[in-house]
Amino acid sequence: MKGGSRVVVQPHRHDGVFVAKGKEDALCTKNMVPGEAVYGEKRVSVQNEDGSKVEYRVWNPFRSKLAAAILGGVDNIWIAPGTRVLYLGAASGTTVSHVSDIVGPTGVVYAVEFSHRSGRDLVNMAKKRTNVIPIIEDARHPARYRMLVGMVDVIFSDVAQPDQARILALNASYFLKNGGHFVISIKANCIDSTVPAEAVFAQEVKKLQAEQFKPSEQVTLEPFERDHACVVGGYRMPKKQKV
Amino acid sequence: MPENKSAIGLVWAPKVPPLFGVKNSSEKMHNQTKDPVLTPGTELVDGLYVPPRDPRKLNKLLKKNMKDTAGSSWFDMPALTVTPEIKKDLEILKLRHVIDPKRHFKKGDNSKAPPKYFQVGTVIEPASEFFSGRLTKKERKTTLADELLHDDALKAYRKRKIQEIQESRHPGGVEKWKNKGRQTWKRAKQRRK
Numbered sequence: 001m002k003g004g005s006r007v008v009v010q011p012h013r014h015d016g017v018f019v020a021k022g023k024e025d026a027l028c029t030k031n032m033v034p035g036e037a038v039y040g041e042k043r044v045s046v047q048n049e050d051g052s053k054v055e056y057r058v059w060n061p062f063r064s065k066l067a068a069a070i071l072g073g074v075d076n077i078w079i080a081p082g083t084r085v086l087y088l089g090a091a092s093g094t095t096v097s098h099v100s101d102i103v104g105p106t107g108v109v110y111a112v113e114f115s116h117r118s119g120r121d122l123v124n125m126a127k128k129r130t131n132v133i134p135i136i137e138d139a140r141h142p143a144r145y146r147m148l149v150g151m152v153d154v155i156f157s158d159v160a161q162p163d164q165a166r167i168l169a170l171n172a173s174y175f176l177k178n179g180g181h182f183v184i185s186i187k188a189n190c191i192d193s194t195v196p197a198e199a200v201f202a203q204e205v206k207k208l209q210a211e212q213f214k215p216s217e218q219v220t221l222e223p224f225e226r227d228h229a230c231v232v233g234g235y236r237m238p239k240k241q242k243v
Numbered sequence: 244m245p246e247n248k249s250a251i252g253l254v255w256a257p258k259v260p261p262l263f264g265v266k267n268s269s270e271k272m273h274n275q276t277k278d279p280v281l282t283p284g285t286e287l288v289d290g291l292y293v294p295p296r297d298p299r300k301l302n303k304l305l306k307k308n309m310k311d312t313a314g315s316s317w318f319d320m321p322a323l324t325v326t327p328e329i330k331k332d333l334e335i336l337k338l339r340h341v342i343d344p345k346r347h348f349k350k351g352d353n354s355k356a357p358p359k360y361f362q363v364g365t366v367i368e369p370a371s372e373f374f375s376g377r378l379t380k381k382e383r384k385t386t387l388a389d390e391l392l393h394d395d396a397l398k399a400y401r402k403r404k405i406q407e408i409q410e411s412r413h414p415g416g417v418e419k420w421k422n423k424g425r426q427t428w429k430r431a432k433q434r435r436k
Contacts, residue, residue, distance in 0.1 A: 002368065003368025004365060006364070006366075006386060007387070008332065011316075011320060023339070023391070025348070044366055049324065054364075056364065
């Protein structure tokens with residue numbers, strides 16, 4: 001897809017996500033700040049029949065694990081227009097900007113990042129996006145930012161730490177609603193580089209199950225990332241009523 | 244004229260509205276029974292539009308006037324009116340797996356019907372790809388079909404493929420041995436020697 005080529009933009013199976021089809025396909029989100037790219041990505045500009053202009057931003061699966069999970073065929077990402085999302089491990093805010101596009105003006109993204117250096121980019125990105133709340137804090141201590149964050153529907157975690165299951169559980173106990181959902185990206189090397197990746201994933205899923213999480217599916221991010229998996233599930237799910 | 248006879252009163256007949264010439268009488272009756280308040284939605288009262296009183300009709304009218312969109316889950320993406328050019332683009336998008344031999348696509352949906360909700364846009368490149376990932380002004384075209392047809396590399400492949408197909412479809416035999424009408428019959432015989 002070179003600049004200037006024509007593409008057809010269609011809704012994707014997931015809410016708030018689009019596909020641009022031309023000579024090749026690309027995942028897109030609707031740009032909340034038209035005319036501006038966040039990290040030097042391509043954009044697709046569309047002129048509607050009534051003269052209004054709409055813009056989409058191309059979402060690179062090699063740079064974003066959430067996009068890789070979507071292309072990997074995950075059943076539900078639970079992030080949709082209007083949802084409130086807690087994003088742990090926001091880094092410089094490339095994926096966060098796309099999540100902010102998906103939830104739209106009615107949703108909120110709380111982006112937590114510990115590093116000051118990449119947090120600076122995150123804050124600069126959040127200046128233009130009203131639905132992103134940047135938090136430069138350690139995700140291990142949710143009590144420090146409990147005053148900033150409300151109840152959320154979904155937690156996305158991409159912290160790549162050996163104790164990431166514990167971090168997720170701690171944040172979920174503070175902010176995630178009962179029957180809410182989590183999406184966690186697991187990098188096998190960051191947890192235990194001595195055992196095979198599948199064993200690490202199984203071990204992490206076990207840890208999550210012990211913390212009131214109910215993992216429902218796991219996809220590997222294989223062509224885009226090596227030895228990564230994305231696990232999706234629910235938190236404190238209500239018991240099914242017997243009929 | 245049975246109507247005239249009954250009017251005189253010599254012959255009794257039930258008072259039934261006449262079968263023929265319904266137009267006039269029914270129109271009159273309609274005018275009499277019409278309530279001045281409950282007018283049908285299409286009519287004007289004193290030259291002004293009055294919306295229908297019936298909530299069902301009103302809802303139907305509102306639904307009809309609403310724009311068709313993909314819904315709030317996709318930020319109300321509108322349904323585009325399909326012009327011949329856009330139709331051609333969508334068709335070529337469906338057949339793009341035969342256009343380039345080096346490129347492979349996922350199968351996508353099998354539905355024959357064209358997509359309902361879509362938009363046609365132009366890619367804007369970032370400044371970093373000004374020299375590497377940009378079409379020049381001459382290469383830019385208004386439709387996707389035009390763009391693919393003007394690609395030189397694809398043109399050569401397409402030409403070769405069409406020639407191959409034409410040759411394989413061509414009937415067998417040697418061209419110069421064929422009889423073309425009666426007059427060549429003799430000469431063809433000679434040629435075969």
